[in-house]
Amino acid sequence: MAENNQNAATGNTPVKPKPAAPGAAKPAAPGAAKPAAPAAAKPAAPVAAKAQPSTSTGGGVYKPPVDRPDPNPYKDSRLSPLGSWFQERFYVMMPVIDYLKKKEVPQHRLSFWYYFGGLTLFFFIIQIVTGLLLLQYYKPTAAEAFASFVFIQQEVPFGWLIRQVHAWSANLMVMMAFIHMFSTFFMKSYRKPRELMWVSGFVLLVLSLGFGFTGYLLPWNELAFFATQVGTEVPKVAPGGAFLVGILRGGEEVGPETLTRMFSLHVVLLPGLLMLVLSAHLLLVQVLGTSAPIGYKESGMIKGYEKFFPTFLAKDAIGWIIGFGLLVYLAVVFPWEIGVKAEALTAAPVGIKPEWYFWAQFQLLKDLTFEGGELVAIALLTVGAIVWILVPFIDRQASSEQKSPLFTIFGLLVLAFLLINTYRVYAEYGW
Numbered sequence: 156m157a158e159n160n161q162n163a164a165t166g167n168t169p170v171k172p173k174p175a176a177p178g179a180a181k182p183a184a185p186g187a188a189k190p191a192a193p194a195a196a197k198p199a200a201p202v203a204a205k206a207q208p209s210t211s212t213g214g215g216v217y218k219p220p221v222d223r224p225d226p227n228p229y230k231d232s233r234l235s236p237l238g239s240w241f242q243e244r245f246y247v248m249m250p251v252i253d254y255l256k257k258k259e260v261p262q263h264r265l266s267f268w269y270y271f272g273g274l275t276l277f278f279f280i281i282q283i284v285t286g287l288l289l290l291q292y293y294k295p296t297a298a299e300a301f302a303s304f305v306f307i308q309q310e311v312p313f314g315w316l317i318r319q320v321h322a323w324s325a326n327l328m329v330m331m332a333f334i335h336m337f338s339t340f341f342m343k344s345y346r347k348p349r350e351l352m353w354v355s356g357f358v359l360l361v362l363s364l365g366f367g368f369t370g371y372l373l374p375w376n377e378l379a380f381f382a383t384q385v386g387t388e389v390p391k392v393a394p395g396g397a398f399l400v401g402i403l404r405g406g407e408e409v410g411p412e413t414l415t416r417m418f419s420l421h422v423v424l425l426p427g428l429l430m431l432v433l434s435a436h437l438l439l440v441q442v443l444g445t446s447a448p449i450g451y452k453e454s455g456m457i458k459g460y461e462k463f464f465p466t467f468l469a470k471d472a473i474g475w476i477i478g479f480g481l482l483v484y485l486a487v488v489f490p491w492e493i494g495v496k497a498e499a500l501t502a503a504p505v506g507i508k509p510e511w512y513f514w515a516q517f518q519l520l521k522d523l524t525f526e527g528g529e530l531v532a533i534a535l536l537t538v539g540a541i542v543w544i545l546v547p548f549i550d551r552q553a554s555s556e557q558k559s560p561l562f563t564i565f566g567l568l569v570l571a572f573l574l575i576n577t578y579r580v581y582a583e584y585g586w
């Protein structure tokens with residue numbers, strides 16, 4: 156090492172030749188190898204000398220180039236002592252930080268809708284924190300789950316609050332994800348080059364619904380038990396569906412094995428997957444920046460730009476504080492019920508329905524009562540989801556910055572289907 160530093164200081168002097176390796180020592184005088192070309196010797200010498208140690212040392216021993224420049228180009232930037240301590244070690248991150256400092260967000264009359272991605276993220280963070288706290292007391296077995304759940308609600312200091320916040324934040328997270336999805340849809344934010352933001356976002360929504368579905372069973376109360384029984388029955392009519400249901404249930408019926416499966420999905424697989432996809436989603440947000448609706452730039456509807464760090468983020472934080480206030484208010488004023496412990500042999504209570512975010516699909520299944528109707532409903536929902544996820548690739552007009560009213564109408568129809576069917580379930584069953 157000292158040898159290399161010394162060489163670096165002296166410029167192009169090659170590594171000290173080892174007397175024991177005459178074969179290696181000889182080419183150490185490459186200038187001498189070309190005595191007949193004095194004109195070329197001057198510029199050629201350093202190159203030859205640089206390359207020599209790394210390629211021609213004997214015995215296969217690698218010697219790095221001797222005059223490497225100091226790789227930290229930020230050494231002299233003016234920072235606090237702590238800042239420069241980190242900077243010296245993580246200098247490779249500096250271009251990224253410089254890039255992020257330049258990131259800007261356009262301001263226009265629809266800017267409000269760009270806060271919903273951040274709000275969804277906020278409620279997900281709340282879910283991680285409260286979920287980890289619940290895990291300290293929750294016991295994922297059919298014998299103990301309900302008792303541990305009651306214990307959290309009644310005995311653990313502030314356990315009730317953590318549980319209520321987890322249950323409410325789950326609902327708010329899904330609600331925000333839906334608002335975020337439809338707002339990005341109507342502003343055509345999915346258009347080129349943001350196609351993968353849309354696709355990764357849709358995967359995030361599906362994973363969030365998966366969280367809701369698996370979490371619902373964890374308290375192991377009667378309502379959740381029978382709702383899971385009904386919910387996991389549905390895919391059976393589709394080809395290969397019975398196999399999938401077997402994996403989800405861990406057997407023929409919903410039972411103790413189902414709880415184990417739902418638990419591991421809820422606290423291991425889904426968080427891992429969601430964080431992976433979320434990293435890609437947020438990376439794209441940073442790399443591609445924030446879009447503006449079609450035609451806004453050209454018609455001068457952009458009022459100006461603001462820095463993402465810290466201005467937009469600070470405004471995001473205001474949204475988070477309001478969201479947190481709402482969350483605590485709901486958790487305290489409208490607590491979710493505990494219910495009664497699930498017993499497999501009791502008769503299913505009347506009015507079993509899934510969580511509200513599955514109501515639209517539930518209603519469609521109920522509507523198609525003819526022979527094979529369930530299969531038709533599943534096929535319709537699957538085709539609908541595939542078209543929805545492929546919208547950025549189908550909507551060519553938006554990608555060439557032209558308005559695409561047909562897709563706006565399509566989005567309105569999807570929204571109407573979700574809202575009307577959700578309302579119909581509400582009207583029939585209540586909350």
Ligand code: HEM
Nearest residue numbers: 282283286287289290293322325366367370371373374426
């Ligand atoms: C890493 C993140 C998470 C962990 C460690 C976690 C952990 C838990 C645990 C231990 C329970 C059982 C205790 C209880 O029932 O109150 C639970 C319940 C639940 N979780 Fe999560 N969770 C996480 C994220 C999420 C997310 C992202 C959602 C939804 C979007 C969600 C939705 C639910 C629901 C709906 C329940 C049932 C709530 C109830 O009725 O009390 N969880 N979670």
Ligand code: HEM
Nearest residue numbers: 269272273275276336339344352353356357359360445446
């Ligand atoms: C867990 C769920 C999700 C999280 C945490 C999340 C987070 C974010 C964040 C923080 C942004 C930047 C700020 C903003 O524009 O709101 C963003 C942008 C975006 N998201 Fe999501 N998102 C989620 C789900 C979705 C879904 C379901 C979709 C659509 C199917 C989607 C599509 C997009 C698009 C297209 C953008 C770019 C917006 C633009 O620049 O115009 N995201 N997301």
